[in-house]
Amino acid sequence: DGGITQSPKYLFRKEGQNVTLSCEQNLNHDAMYWYRQDPGQGLRLIYYSQIVNDFQKGDIAEGYSVSREKKESFPLTVTSAQKNPTAFYLCASISRAGGGEQYFGPGTRLTVT
Amino acid sequence: RKEVEQDPGPFNVPEGATVAFNCTYSNSASQSFFWYRQDCRKEPKLLMSVYSSGNEDGRFTAQLNRASQYISLLIRDSKLSDSATYLCVVNMQTNTGNQFYFGTGTSLTVIP
Numbered sequence: 001d002g003g004i005t006q007s008p009k010y011l012f013r014k015e016g017q018n019v020t021l022s023c024e025q026n027l028n029h030d031a032m033y034w035y036r037q038d039p040g041q042g043l044r045l046i047y048y049s050q051i052v053n054d055f056q057k058g059d060i061a062e063g064y065s066v067s068r069e070k071k072e073s074f075p076l077t078v079t080s081a082q083k084n085p086t087a088f089y090l091c092a093s094i095s096r097a098g099g100g101e102q103y104f105g106p107g108t109r110l111t112v113t
Numbered sequence: 114r115k116e117v118e119q120d121p122g123p124f125n126v127p128e129g130a131t132v133a134f135n136c137t138y139s140n141s142a143s144q145s146f147f148w149y150r151q152d153c154r155k156e157p158k159l160l161m162s163v164y165s166s167g168n169e170d171g172r173f174t175a176q177l178n179r180a181s182q183y184i185s186l187l188i189r190d191s192k193l194s195d196s197a198t199y200l201c202v203v204n205m206q207t208n209t210g211n212q213f214y215f216g217t218g219t220s221l222t223v224i225p
Contacts, residue, residue: 031211042117042200042215043157050210090156094211100145100204102213104156 003027004105006091011110013085021076021108023091029103030096032074036060037088037107046089049074078110085112114139119201119216127224130191134219136184136201143214145204146177148186150197151218157200160186191223 004025013019023032031050035043035058045058049068063082068074074093078085088109092102119136126132138146146163161168163175163184174187184201201216 033213035215040121040217042217045212048210048212056209088154092213100211101147101159101162102202104158107156109154 004091004093004103006089006105006108008108009106011108013110013112015112016080018077018079019110021078021089021091021110023074023076023105024072025093025103025105026072027093027095027103028071029093030071031094032068033092033102034058034064034066034074034076035090035092037090043090046076085110116140116214117201117203117216119219121217121219123220123222125222125224126191128191128193130223131187131189132191132221133188134186134199134201134221136186136216138182138184138201138203138214140203140205141179141182143182143203143205146184147202147204148175148184149200149202151200152197160199188221193223193225196221196223
């Protein structure tokens with residue numbers, strides 16, 4: 001089955017530690033996105049990548065970093081510089097040739113204490 | 114001003130009722146429009162794309178009014194399983210790629 005996988009589903013970390021969230025897709029999609037969702041708020045864009053080895057900052061990139069070394073993979077690192085890292089993190093992708101809709105992974109719920 | 118605005122609700126309706134959600138967007142250059150459904154603690158899933166001519170999928174009808182920058186979703190004959198948060202999403206092609214803007218979502222609870 002084609003799709004987007006994110007792991008782990010739940011992640012707990014101590015304050016001050018960096019943590020990397022995984023996002024893999026086997027849809028052959030070109031563009032990939034990372035969002036953060038907080039209660040009562042819409043999805044906010046952290047980073048996105050249109051092609052391999054290229055990525056752009058979104059609205060709330062501070063305290064996060066990404067890489068896009070392979071088309072299938074777009075890992076997100078939450079660094080210790082991110083002041084409020086506890087959130088639900090969603091990865092998405094689209095095909096340039098598609099109708100424009102995004103497909104989402106199941107998300108990673110990160111809790112930092 | 115937010116790119117996409119939705120009434121957060123909550124909407125509590127009885128089974129069988131018809132309910133309508135509205136959404137406005139601020140950028141007239143927006144190109145594609147969608148409604149997503151999100152269940153509690155899950156990822157958003159595409160419900161339907163929205164076209165100027167209007168489109169229908171079973172009990173769901175979506176409409177786009179570009180002149181008023183307004184998108185709507187109508188759900189007829191509500192089922193208990195329709196209970197979820199509905200997200201209005203707008204897409205724009207920029208010089209750095211496709212960007213998507215999300216409303217905060219409208220919460221629907223269908224009551225037996």
